[in-house]
């Protein structure tokens with residue numbers, strides 16, 4: 001029989017020799033999950049694992065050894081302070097993507113992020129339409145709906161499997177009535193023009209996929225990762241239709257790869273001439289979010 005201490009030491013070692021950098025933390029998270037305990041229970045030490053708990057724990061550790069992401073093993077990931085259900089049908093929401101949500105919330109003068117510059121100030125949009133195109137787990141759509149209770153949020157995805165996960169998350173977090181999930185191509189699935197469109201599309205160049213961490217490459221859906229030859233396919237397909245799907249004075253926010261800002265600027269200049277483009281950096285200092293702000297047509301009376 002394994003004690004808690006022995007189980008942790010054994011799992012840490014197994015994960016370490018299998019190249020898992022966060023071996024000690026992962027061992028702890030998996031043990032907690034296998035036992036259904038809190039951290040406090042772990043330190044108080046119910047001393048021995050039952051046979052059933054040991055089998056469960058060994059199974060989890062062996063899957064982690066192969067590189068399966070912790071979030072899939074425990075079936076959840078925190079995003080914008082919300083616990084989201086995730087599994088292999090969806091990309092695990094990334095911390096960088098919180099910047100995209102914060103910038104979207106800032107457009108509404110929400111307490112998140114800084115106040116928008118006056119040129120992009122939202123007028124009297126009290127019941128705004130928002131769309132998260134390529135919604136995956138629904139991380140962006142659900143967190144926007146939670147923070148903006150008067151907004152109507154659409155989430156689109158090509159993957160019916162992903163939409164099933166997003167639906168579960170919208171129900172769990174009590175925003176199912178606010179969030180409409182639609183299957184189809186990014187913008188084309190939307191019923192009409194939208195005020196704020198948010199998008200974290202697949203943007204990794206195809207040839208970089210084989211070199212990704214195995215946790216990502218071997219487990220996350222390829223449709224959520226691969227942006228075609230140069231990573232820009234999704235943007236190239238969305239940008240020409242953006243002005244049709246944006247309300248006058250509306251905004252689009254895209255997550256991008258660290259070296260893609262110039263390409264996004266060029267696409268926006270070509271397809272939305274006159275729109276303002278801002279690029280924001282993530283906490284690591286990399287370009288991560290591009291904001292395209294439609295200019296409100298001048299009022300001929302004034």
Ligand code: SAM
Nearest residue numbers: 093134135136157158159185186200201202224
């Ligand atoms: N929004 C989620 C997030 O930020 O965690 C998931 C982002 S993931 C990088 C990209 C998502 O776009 C995946 O869920 C994928 O299924 C979806 N997707 C890929 N191609 C698409 C397409 N042509 N139309 C709609 N969604 C697409």
Ligand code: GLN
Nearest residue numbers: 200201202203204224225
């Ligand atoms: N940031 C993700 C990664 O590098 C990529 C997600 C995406 O393509 N949108 O794993």
